[in-house]
Amino acid sequence: MAMLSTSLSAAGSKSAATLYSPPNFSGLRRSSCPKLDNPSSNSLHLFDSRLRLPSLSARRPCRAVVAMAGTGKFFVGGNWKCNGTKESITKLVSDLNDAKLESDVDVVVAPPFVYIDQVKSSLTDRIEISAQNSWVSKGGAFTGEISVEQLKDIGAKWVILGHSERRHVIGEDDQFIGKKAAYALNEGLGVIACIGELLEDREAGKTFDVCFTQLKAYADAVPSWDNIVIAYEPVWAIGTGKVASPQQAQEVHAALRDWLKKNVSDEVASKTRIIYGGSVNGGNCAELAKEEDIDGFLVGGASLKGPEFATIVNAVTSKKVAA
Numbered sequence: 001m002a003m004l005s006t007s008l009s010a011a012g013s014k015s016a017a018t019l020y021s022p023p024n025f026s027g028l029r030r031s032s033c034p035k036l037d038n039p040s041s042n043s044l045h046l047f048d049s050r051l052r053l054p055s056l057s058a059r060r061p062c063r064a065v066v067a068m069a070g071t072g073k074f075f076v077g078g079n080w081k082c083n084g085t086k087e088s089i090t091k092l093v094s095d096l097n098d099a100k101l102e103s104d105v106d107v108v109v110a111p112p113f114v115y116i117d118q119v120k121s122s123l124t125d126r127i128e129i130s131a132q133n134s135w136v137s138k139g140g141a142f143t144g145e146i147s148v149e150q151l152k153d154i155g156a157k158w159v160i161l162g163h164s165e166r167r168h169v170i171g172e173d174d175q176f177i178g179k180k181a182a183y184a185l186n187e188g189l190g191v192i193a194c195i196g197e198l199l200e201d202r203e204a205g206k207t208f209d210v211c212f213t214q215l216k217a218y219a220d221a222v223p224s225w226d227n228i229v230i231a232y233e234p235v236w237a238i239g240t241g242k243v244a245s246p247q248q249a250q251e252v253h254a255a256l257r258d259w260l261k262k263n264v265s266d267e268v269a270s271k272t273r274i275i276y277g278g279s280v281n282g283g284n285c286a287e288l289a290k291e292e293d294i295d296g297f298l299v300g301g302a303s304l305k306g307p308e309f310a311t312i313v314n315a316v317t318s319k320k321v322a323a
């Protein structure tokens, strides 16, 4: 697995964002377990109840526990993009229906529009449906577009917006994407709000600048953060096989959470899921999932294989206890 090692703080712009260094949070963070190793300690109450401690009764030595920095449930989305046929999607749905999925994960798949109905009527209700795009306002004379109202009518619960392929191939800009997100949220769809830097941005030390600017465009437009999942997807990692290292992803996720804390609220920073996307697969998901601020994944290529997608969903188990 290739990994890009370019430093976030590579030489380049000397903006505030470039000089930004993620804070050390207290609270829900990686914790060693001295209390369990030292039975005389009575300080177990110091752990937040959301930390998932190994069973005390098992009396296994506890080496480390990894908690989620956010309070939201692990979230895994499969972005099928412009792939599939009636036949291949029938097989994929059947594999997903047969898969054993951990219960404490929100699981969503995003088929191409034309197959949403087929998937909705054949896929287990355990998995929700997302669209890959939606129109910016009420439907009408907009040739080739699909409205939020139509998506809801057909049973979709989510929509992916701001994906890099729509930003950089189709040419959607931050403000247009923000408006789309606001419209979808106002109408009751959940939004998987994608952001992420190009390779040239990263190499110029502009990763935080770009991600914060894209995030701000959502923040300026949306009515509330109740139904938003942020997907951090470095563009250089999408479909390239060059996954971000767990440390690279964690660094940006922590910075995004801190941005939300400073610019929106503590509550939103804590409850908003920040998921990672870009060449996630069955082999690298467990290590990525262990990072505190990685609350799930948005998966492209590997979501087209049912068993591998299930492995990625079940990576939540490596988040619970890393020992």
Ligand code: PGA
Pocket: 079, 233, 237, 238, 239, 240, 241, 277, 278, 279, 280, 298, 299, 300, 301, 302
């Ligand atoms: P990938 O795509 O997993 O194929 O890199 C991710 C995405 O575009 O959401």
